[in-house]
Amino acid sequence: MLRDKFFKEVENVQHPNEKLVKTHCSYCGMQCGMNLRVNTHTNKIIGVEPRYDWPVTVGKMCPKGVTAYQQTNHKDRLLKPLIRDHAELKGTKEGFREASWEEAYNLIAEKFTNLQAQYGKDTLSVFSGVSMTNEKCYLTGKFARVALGTRYIDYNGRFCMSSAAGGFLRSFGVDRGSTLPWTDIHETDCLFIAGSNTAECHPTSMFRVWSVQERGGYLIVADPRETPIARRADVHLDLKPGTDLALANGIAHLLIKKGYMDEAFIQLHTNGFQETKELLKLFTPEYTSKITGVEVEKIIRAAEIYGKAPNAIVMFARGIEQQHKGVDNVSAYTNMALITGKIGRPFSGVATFTGQGNGQGGREHGQKADLLPGYRKLTNPKHVEEVCQVWGITPEEMPKPGVSAYEMFELMEKKEIRGLYLLCSNPAVSAPNLNFVRKAMKQLDFMVCADFYLSESARFADVVLPSVTWSEDEGTVTNLEGRIIKINKAQEPIGVSKPDWQMQVELAKKLGKGAFFEHLKTTRDVAEEFRLASRGGSADYYGATWDKIDQQDGVFWPCRSEDDNGTPHMFLDKKFYHPDGKAKICALPYRPPAEETTMEYPLSLTTGRVVYHYLSGNQTRRIPFLHDMCPDPYVEVHPTTAKAYDINHEEVVRLYTKRGEATYKVKITEAIREDTVFVPYHFGDEDSINLLTIAALDPISRMPEFKVCAAQLSKIATKENGNREEETVY
Ligand SMILES: Nc1nc2c(c(=O)[nH]1)N[C@H]1C(S)=C(S)[C@@H](COP(=O)(O)OP(=O)(O)OC[C@H]3O[C@@H](n4cnc5c(=O)[nH]c(N)nc54)[C@H](O)[C@@H]3O)O[C@H]1N2
Numbered sequence: 001m002l003r004d005k006f007f008k009e010v011e012n013v014q015h016p017n018e019k020l021v022k023t024h025c026s027y028c029g030m031q032c033g034m035n036l037r038v039n040t041h042t043n044k045i046i047g048v049e050p051r052y053d054w055p056v057t058v059g060k061m062c063p064k065g066v067t068a069y070q071q072t073n074h075k076d077r078l079l080k081p082l083i084r085d086h087a088e089l090k091g092t093k094e095g096f097r098e099a100s101w102e103e104a105y106n107l108i109a110e111k112f113t114n115l116q117a118q119y120g121k122d123t124l125s126v127f128s129g130v131s132m133t134n135e136k137c138y139l140t141g142k143f144a145r146v147a148l149g150t151r152y153i154d155y156n157g158r159f160c161m162s163s164a165a166g167g168f169l170r171s172f173g174v175d176r177g178s179t180l181p182w183t184d185i186h187e188t189d190c191l192f193i194a195g196s197n198t199a200e201c202h203p204t205s206m207f208r209v210w211s212v213q214e215r216g217g218y219l220i221v222a223d224p225r226e227t228p229i230a231r232r233a234d235v236h237l238d239l240k241p242g243t244d245l246a247l248a249n250g251i252a253h254l255l256i257k258k259g260y261m262d263e264a265f266i267q268l269h270t271n272g273f274q275e276t277k278e279l280l281k282l283f284t285p286e287y288t289s290k291i292t293g294v295e296v297e298k299i300i301r302a303a304e305i306y307g308k309a310p311n312a313i314v315m316f317a318r319g320i321e322q323q324h325k326g327v328d329n330v331s332a333y334t335n336m337a338l339i340t341g342k343i344g345r346p347f348s349g350v351a352t353f354t355g356q357g358n359g360q361g362g363r364e365h366g367q368k369a370d371l372l373p374g375y376r377k378l379t380n381p382k383h384v385e386e387v388c389q390v391w392g393i394t395p396e397e398m399p400k401p402g403v404s405a406y407e408m409f410e411l412m413e414k415k416e417i418r419g420l421y422l423l424c425s426n427p428a429v430s431a432p433n434l435n436f437v438r439k440a441m442k443q444l445d446f447m448v449c450a451d452f453y454l455s456e457s458a459r460f461a462d463v464v465l466p467s468v469t470w471s472e473d474e475g476t477v478t479n480l481e482g483r484i485i486k487i488n489k490a491q492e493p494i495g496v497s498k499p500d501w502q503m504q505v506e507l508a509k510k511l512g513k514g515a516f517f518e519h520l521k522t523t524r525d526v527a528e529e530f531r532l533a534s535r536g537g538s539a540d541y542y543g544a545t546w547d548k549i550d551q552q553d554g555v556f557w558p559c560r561s562e563d564d565n566g567t568p569h570m571f572l573d574k575k576f577y578h579p580d581g582k583a584k585i586c587a588l589p590y591r592p593p594a595e596e597t598t599m600e601y602p603l604s605l606t607t608g609r610v611v612y613h614y615l616s617g618n619q620t621r622r623i624p625f626l627h628d629m630c631p632d633p634y635v636e637v638h639p640t641t642a643k644a645y646d647i648n649h650e651e652v653v654r655l656y657t658k659r660g661e662a663t664y665k666v667k668i669t670e671a672i673r674e675d676t677v678f679v680p681y682h683f684g685d686e687d688s689i690n691l692l693t694i695a696a697l698d699p700i701s702r703m704p705e706f707k708v709c710a711a712q713l714s715k716i717a718t719k720e721n722g723n724r725e726e727e728t729v730y
């Protein structure tokens, strides 16, 4: 127990001028454990250290995590509410003046009330995000439905986790992103990772990934690019973007053909096997290879490794999910685990790499167009009744389900939505088909944006409300394992900034709905109501008290009562959440990408991330070290392709699709397929790759196809003037 003693001593060491506040990172779903260092004279955050005593990440942090603390007292922080005086300057940084909270609230209340009087309740909308705590996410859903009384609320998780959610609901009847705790990764025999750039996006998972190979296990990676994990994989399935459904079916075909299935498990615990088996007959290795471009031998080897492994975990991320068949991809890869029975026991299962810090909790408690707290459905009268009881409204007063994130912009463009309350998201950079989305935002009658920096989206707002960074408030978030953890407050809000929940409580009063909100005076009050609202739902947090979270290093949901310690492993009893207790093996015919390549647009464009930036980049582009490491976007091109286009490394080229264009520096790399180009999406204004992406939505999850569309490159003949007349197109 030397370890325990060592940590206790370390924890007790307190510098006379500093204190340490135990918390977690502001960014991704790993939620690495960290201590924020606070100067006890100024009461300001001055630094960070990793927490070695946090079991998931054991002292590890990435470049974003170690600099995250620099956000809080950053010179760009919004210190006061802003009101736009010059409508003609919408979309720019100019034309705002500072105002008091009172003036800002009064203006919002007046404009929102007038719009609703003229155009009906549903003329208003809320667009939110999941960098917020569960408490804030919960209250945002209540704010939309009770204070504004609108059906139109959706959130940035629609661009992130909605396909994983849809796939898990269909396959398992419940959507918890991981069926097992992350510590199990260490002990498994095979990791099958599809569409995840783990080393850059969930870097602190890497010591667990490498440890599988170190112990003699295997790593299989499906990605069109040779990412760091693909480079070291035992098999790299270097598929053409958008062909995962064929690949997953092809592997499942072999798992059946070579006898790797668990017949007893299939018989007792699943539905749909016979139908799936019929469909899979088509997906011979040769047929699969033809669609995916992956060599037959690699497909066979991957199936054999996964099939033979005593324990295996299938993992995936946005690479397979951000497609117009993302839900099918999730279910198709999940089929591998269900056919072989490698699920519902330690060291075997299925997990998605949840993206945002609260990408899991934020999707469960009512920010989604069709969901209420605890994963309840707005279309289920019993569920509605249960939530009405907590909120003190009648079922008739509960708004109906709305539409998905991108579809809200479509309604804005049609003027069916005229008002927007945007918080915790920067869709002017992160939504697909940006020429359309920016136009839709610009023509709103009235827009509010809550953020702590003036984001690209805030520039479209009529009122900007200064919110706080994660370290200036407390609350819970749910990490990528499904573990509910506690964020602690390290510093008081700077300026007159306020946490989002507080703004919503205060605004509700101005909107005449104070009675439903005014009892919420502290974050803890919101937390208590939130636990109650989730009680009895499939994502039940009732038993996850802050004390319990502290005592046992987090609580895995479901946690239904005070004496329930939570559920680290799902389905240990082989009970899935469909009414008959069985999981569903899904027969999923192959569909090509929404936009296939043509002579005119011969390249597959895919988009994603780099280790130094986070999402729209509004936070990380302001951190000096992160900016210096990756100041500009670029387009990755294979050397053979570069030669065909006669372009050189670092040359500026024009990249375009049917929807838009942008210019990027070329990065020539062998780590990409010849028929594919990649651009990171963390950059704003004319650098946004989303000017080019397609808003083809998955029919079930309404997830846009960020991961594939058809593009063309052209050399800009005169680099200096970028003269289109002179450019050469190949
Ligand atoms: N550094 C950093 N880390 C992050 C974030 C960040 O912005 N920056 N964001 C967080 C969030 S919100 C998210 S959602 C996650 C995202 O985490 P990831 O999903 O891992 O990240 P991406 O870069 O979007 O895409 C992953 C991989 O998908 C591959 N890919 C593209 N098309 C296809 C395809 O058709 N099939 C397959 N199989 N693969 C394909 C890409 O080449 C890429 O390597 O990361 C989280 N962590």
Ligand SMILES: Nc1nc2c(c(=O)[nH]1)N[C@H]1C(S)=C(S)[C@@H](COP(=O)(O)OP(=O)(O)OC[C@H]3O[C@@H](n4cnc5c(=O)[nH]c(N)nc54)[C@H](O)[C@@H]3O)O[C@H]1N2
Pocket: 129, 131, 132, 156, 157, 159, 160, 161, 318, 322, 355, 356, 423, 424, 425, 426, 427, 429, 430, 431, 432, 450, 451, 452, 453, 455, 467, 468, 469, 470, 500, 607, 608, 609, 614, 615, 616, 617, 618, 619, 681, 689, 690, 693, 706
């Ligand atoms: N082309 C392409 N586009 C993509 C993706 C892709 O892979 N390719 N990935 C998609 C994915 S997975 C995601 S998750 C989205 C994310 O896209 P966005 O939702 O735009 O993500 P962020 O950049 O995190 O935006 C959060 C904003 O809210 C602010 N903020 C942070 N915390 C708080 C808070 O507590 N309160 C308030 N009020 N504001 C806060 C930040 O400063 C920032 O401006 O992008 C999607 N877009």
Ligand code: SF4
Pocket: 025, 026, 027, 028, 029, 030, 031, 032, 060, 061, 062, 063, 064, 065, 066, 201, 202, 203, 204
């Ligand atoms: S891996 Fe994610 S949670 Fe951990 S330090 Fe990096 S950004 Fe933060």
Ligand SMILES: [Mo]
Pocket: 159, 160, 161, 355, 356
């Ligand atoms: Mo995400």
